Amino acid sequence: MSQKVFVSAQEVADRAGVSRSAVSRTFTPGASVSPETRQKVVEAAEALGYHVNHLARGLMRNESxxxxxxxxxxxxxxxxxxxxxxxxxxxxxxxxxxxxxxxxxxxxxxxxxxxxxxxxxxxxxxxxxxxxxxxxxxxxxxxxxxxxxxxxxxxxxxxxxxxDDEEAAGRVVTAFLRAGCRRLAFANSEAGTPSLMARENGFVAAARAHGLEVVVARHGGTNYESGRILAQRLLTLAERPDAVFCATDLLACGFIDAARHQFFIRVPDQLCVAGFDDIEQASWASYQLTTFAQPxxxxxxxxxxxxxxxxxxxxxxxxxxxxxxxxxxxxxxxxxx
Amino acid sequence: MSQKVFVSAQEVADRAGVSRSAVSRTFTPGASVSPETRQKVVEAAEALGYHVNHLARGLMRNESxxxxxxxxxxxxxxxxxxxxxxxxxxxxxxxxxxxxxxxxxxxxxxxxxxxxxxxxxxxxxxxxxxxxxxxxxxxxxxxxxxxxxxxxxxxxxxxxxxxDDEEAAGRVVTAFLRAGCRRLAFANSEAGTPSLMARENGFVAAARAHGLEVVVARHGGTNYESGRILAQRLLTLAERPDAVFCATDLLACGFIDAARHQFFIRVPDQLCVAGFDDIEQASWASYQLTTFAQPxxxxxxxxxxxxxxxxxxxxxxxxxxxxxxxxxxxxxxxxxx
DNA sequence: CGTCATTTTGCAAGCGCGTGCAAATGCCGC
DNA sequence: GCGGCATTTGCACGCGCTTGCAAAATGACG
Known part of the structure; x- marks a missing residue:
């Protein structure tokens, strides 16, 4: 390492013909510095290429x-x-x-x-x-x-x-019922994080309130591939679901792709799908996913x-x-x- | 801000009954410290919840x-x-x-x-x-x-x-020719960054070496929506391209979606597409995009x-x-x- | 046991900065 | 011109750490 790379406040002070404190105060918002001193300091700093050392500042201020x-x-x-x-x-x-x-x-x-x-x-x-x-x-x-x-x-x-994951899940049930769906499913990952579980539980509870049982499937991480696998599991059931709420858009994309390309099921004609997150891909023409936007x-x-x-x-x-x-x-x- | 939140090396030193330097050396790889001193320091540090202050260390070492x-x-x-x-x-x-x-x-x-x-x-x-x-x-x-x-x-x-963008572009031309394509197009954004331009120039040059002219279209940023718009522009041409190299996978996804859902063109039967980046979506069932993997x-x-x-x-x-x-x-x- | 080489330890300086305090400066009315 | 006040400035200390240097401790060997 070379030793004299950075310009210190002292050098700026020397060049501006003021004390080092003046330099410090110039770059501290709300400190007491006369306009002319500030001007001299700013000019010198500019000329020398001075930048406040935030490491040192953080050390003093106890706030990095x-x-x-x-x-x-x-x-x-x-x-x-x-x-x-x-x-x-x-x-x-x-x-x-x-x-x-x-x-x-x-x-x-x-x-x-x-x-x-x-x-x-x-x-x-x-x-x-x-x-x-x-x-x-x-x-x-x-x-x-x-x-x-x-x-x-x-x-x-x-x-x-x-x-408000539970509440959102409730709205999905309403939408599915309005679309005439009766065999509901929930596709989740095995991650089991609170927000994912809240969606699952909310969905199951809301469906039950309407007298419907939900088939719940869980697999792997929260990603596209898991969505495909979950589709393979849910769409080969004897009582094939006609609506599935995927805990995540990524799962939903995988689910839709498997449904479409592997089982030749048309979305939404034969299968309604909802996701969560509103990732960019949800709006792509191949998915056109109805989903919840993360604010x-x-x-x-x-x-x-x-x-x-x-x-x-x-x-x-x-x-x-x-x-x-x-x-x-x-x-x-x-x-x- | 409360004032006594962080544990300093001095406190650790006091508790361990050694000097502050000893503490410092304990946490400096390759410094000379006897095993027993180190042990005492480590124990005291653990007990007090001490963490080296990297701000201060960076200040001294001139290396953050x-x-x-x-x-x-x-x-x-x-x-x-x-x-x-x-x-x-x-x-x-x-x-x-x-x-x-x-x-x-x-x-x-x-x-x-x-x-x-x-x-x-x-x-x-x-x-x-x-x-x-x-x-x-x-x-x-x-x-x-x-x-x-x-x-x-x-x-x-x-x-x-x-x-090696140019070289990659050359390989695309070869692949397109082998697939029997003759009307080549290049879809680019207007960003004009060197790597995007290298792909474009490489593609045009390689095609020309085979006696083919390339239709080049550029639009907007490097994203999905631009891909769609480029498709609308290129696929409505009198001489419709039968192969298009998109400067980016994102462009390619938009292009494919527009081709498929808007113009009902089958990929790759009626149109060959290549991309660049190998983003995750390129491997999704809806795209199955042949592309170059960024290493x-x-x-x-x-x-x-x-x-x-x-x-x-x-x-x-x-x-x-x-x-x-x-x-x-x-x-x-x-x-x- | 003394001498010397080697390792370990403590001291103190300093990294670049912020800030309390006191001195200096400027301004006003008398 | 001078006291009183508000503002600006400089000094010096400290933030928590590393490190050169010299003193202390340790060990090897004659």
């Missing part, structure tokens, strides 16, 4: 401006969309996103949170997986904010953002604004749980509508 | 361990796949990824690079957009490594990773290993340009094969 995004399956359409929206929102409020991938091994969420602590991230946002309770406690004890998106847990402290923008806004607010005061115990509404996007995979 | 990923359209299948692979590879070598989104406004790549400098990132990896030359110079002057992926530029200093793993490995190597010695002028091979993945969108 870093927010850690902890996520698995980040190449998935829904996840990447959420990441995108979050980073935008974070940048918008002057923070920066650190990305930690937890696909590698299990228990790596914990490892990731440790990493976040090392870099003194102001907060961690967990998009997936359920962190161990002990670890979240460690985070909170270290002054980190914690946001859990779609991975509800009863623990206290972090902000939890979830959707990405709202999620990001809630998360970031909570971080901003709790920056000022830190009401330790005042944990919040936010429940957002998922809009139903009508396309062509359910008759009627 | 942060690598900045600068990317637009990050929710796109190909981009998100690359991000995923890169973060994994970075974590694997003890570094951490910082994510900067450049979708917001133009010239925001420059803004992003400034952000990277502020956090004293050891390096920046640019996945999209062409940074201004002055800004890349600023980065290099500030001791940052720079990696440009698929956005070749003649500038010196950074590592440039690209694919994501190789790209990530090259980038990260270069960062590691140039960590040690910094041969300023020794810029490297790497050209990787894109494997052709045969599926069903070209006859024969």
């Amino acid at each position: 401006g870093i927010v850690c995004l902890i996520v698995s399956d980040m190449a998935t359409p829904h996840r990447s969309g959420l990441i995108k929206t979050l980073t935008q929102e974070l940048q918008h409020s002057g923070k920066i996103a650190m990305l930690v991938n937890t696909d590698l091994l299990d228990g790596s969420v914990d490892l990731a949170l440790r990493q976040a602590i090392r870099y003194r991230a102001d907060a961690s946002i967990i998009l997936s997986g359920m962190p161990d309770k002990s670890i979240t406690q460690l985070c909170l004890k270290n002054g980190q904010r914690l946001v859990l998106i779609n991975c509800d847990d009863e623990q206290n402290g972090p902000l939890r953002i979830n959707l 990405l923008a709202a999620i990001a806004r809630e998360a970031v604004s909570w971080l901003e607010s709790s920056d000022a005061a830190k009401p330790e115990g005042q944990a919040r749980a936010i429940r957002l509404h998922a809009d139903l996007v009508w396309r062509g995979s359910i008759r009627g509508g | 361990g942060i690598v900045c990923l600068i990317v637009s359209d990050m929710a796109t299948p190909h981009r998100s796949g690359l991000i995923k692979t890169l973060t994994q590879e970075l974590q694997h070598s003890g570094k951490i990824a910082m994510l900067v989104n450049t979708d917001l406004l133009d010239g925001s790549v420059d803004l992003a690079l400034r952000q990277a400098i502020r956090y004293r990132a050891d390096a920046s990896i640019i996945l999209s957009g062409m940074p201004d030359k002055s800004i890349t110079q600023l980065c290099l002057k500030n001791g940052q490594r720079l990696v440009l992926i698929n956005c070749d530029d003649e500038q010196n200093g950074p590592l440039r990773i690209n694919l 994501l793993a190789a790209i990530a490995r090259e980038a990260v290993s270069w960062l590691e190597s140039s960590d040690a010695a910094k041969p300023e002028g020794q810029a490297r340009a790497i050209r990787l091979h894109a494997d052709l993945v045969w599926r069903g969108s070209i006859r024969g094969g």
Whole structure:
């Protein structure tokens, strides 16, 4: 490493003929600096190519401006969309996103949170997986904010953002019944995360309220391939379902493709399908999937604004749980509508 | 902010009955510490919940361990796949990824690079957009490594990773000819990035070498919707193409969907299609797209290993340009094969 | 037991920055 | 011109860490 790469505030001060504090104050919003001093400093900084060292600033302020995004399956359409929206929102409020991938091994969420602590991230946002309770406690004890998106847990402290999954599931039942469907099925992954289970349970309960039993099938991860396999399982049943609610759009795409290309079943004529997430592919001509839109923008806004607010005061115990509404996007995979 | 949240090395030292240096050395690989001292320190650190402050460490070492990923359209299948692979590879070598989104406004790549400098990132990896030359110079002057992926530029200093786009385009021509196609078309976005243009130019040149002219159409961004529009333009031509090479899988998906659902053209019977990237959707039953696989793993490995190597010695002028091979993945969108 | 080479340890300086405090400056009315 | 006040400036300390250097501890050997 070369040693004299970065320009320090001292050098700027020397060039501008002021003290180093003046330089520091110039780049600190709300600090007391006369206009002429500021001008001199800004000019010198520009000339020298000076950039405030956020590492050092973070050290002093005890506030790094870093927010850690902890996520698995980040190449998935829904996840990447959420990441995108979050980073935008974070940048918008002057923070920066650190990305930690937890696909590698299990228990790596914990490892990731440790990493976040090392870099003194102001907060961690967990998009997936359920962190161990002990670890979240460690985070909170270290002054980190914690946001859990779609991975509800009863623990206290972090902000939890979830959707009204059960209610959405109820609307699907209504839509299916209106389309004249009677043999309902639910296609789920084996992941068993709270939001997926909420959709399943909500669907089963709502159907039962109308006197219908639901065939539930679960398989593998939340991806396209699982959707295909679930279709093979459900569409070969003696009593073939005429409507299926897939826990996820990705599952739905796989399901539809298998139904169409393997069993030559027409959607929605012979089979109604609903999904969840409203990923981009749901709108593609080959799928035209009726699904629920994840309110990405709202999620990001809630998360970031909570971080901003709790920056000022830190009401330790005042944990919040936010429940957002998922809009139903009508396309062509359910008759009627 | 509460003031006493983090455990410092001093506290660990006190508890372990050693000096602060001993603590520091314990967590510095390769430092001289006796086994028993190390043990005492580790125990005390564990008990107190101590984590090395990477901000402070970065300040001293002049090396933060942060690598900045600068990317637009990050929710796109190909981009998100690359991000995923890169973060994994970075974590694997003890570094951490910082994510900067450049979708917001133009010239925001420059803004992003400034952000990277502020956090004293050891390096920046640019996945999209062409940074201004002055800004890349600023980065290099500030001791940052720079990696440009698929956005070749003649500038010196950074590592440039690209694919053999022209050669790949040549193979498409061969495949199309073997399938008996004669009226070739190329569907491109208006983005005009070097890699897209290389595919276009390579395709046109290779066709010409076989005595064929190519109809080239360009529209909008590199996405599904543009693919549909390009299909509407190319498939209504008097001399309708019987083979089209789409610069990107996303374009190809849109193209195929329009061809199939709007013009009732069968792929590959009446129209051969090739794409580029091998995004997950290319393998879906509705597309079965023959395409070129981006060697994501190789790209990530090259980038990260270069960062590691140039960590040690910094041969300023020794810029490297790497050209990787894109494997052709045969599926069903070209006859024969 | 003394001498010297080797390892381990502590001291202290310094990385680049923010900020409390006191000194300096400017301004106003008398 | 001068006291009183508000604003600006500089000094110096500390944030948590690494590391060169010298002192202390350890071990080997005659």
